[in-house]
Amino acid sequence: MKERLTSRKFAHLLIVMTILLGLMAYRTWFAAAPAAADSQKNDQICDLSHSPCSATIADLPLTVSLANPSIRPEHDFQLQVSGVARGLMPTKSWLEGQEMFMGRIPVSFSQQGEGLWLASTQVGACTSHRMVWLLTIEWNNGQHQQMALSVTR
DSSP states (O other): OOOOOOHHHHHHHHHHHHHHHHHHHHHHHHOOOOOOOGGGTTOOOEETTTSOEEEEETTEEEEEEESSSOOOTTSOEEEEEEOOOTTOOEEEEEEEESSSOOOEEEOOOEEEETTEEEEEEOOOOOSSSEEEEEEEEEETTSOEEEEEEEEEO
16 A cells, blocks of 8 residues: 655654754754863873873873884783883783784783883784784773784784
8 A cells, every 4th residue: 555745744754854953963063072081081092113102190201112113923022111100000901902802911011110111022913914902001090091003914
């Protein structure tokens, strides 16, 4: 059975579409973006493969870098965190794949001097030519930092 699109049904459809478009436009143009909480300020992703990454933890700057920028899968490499404030220490850190989950690889930092922490770790080999790993560092003050590592075969 075929029903016709009468002018009354068309008017109802037009009203519903106008309301939906108005709500979408209001949300797009007038809704304010929520302010970032302190714990989310350090979630920007910096690529360690190209340059050292700067972060602000406990309102003080610190730098995370690689001892040797060329990382090869299944070979050890050194991570260095410098400029860490007294009393601040990495409590938990790990590497995990950004595009492909290959498990969590624990990273253990050890203090080498005043404000200097080092870790030796490695990443697994991937079938793709380029794999991006995320290094996550959690600090004893509750803040955390994420940095990317690009590894090519």
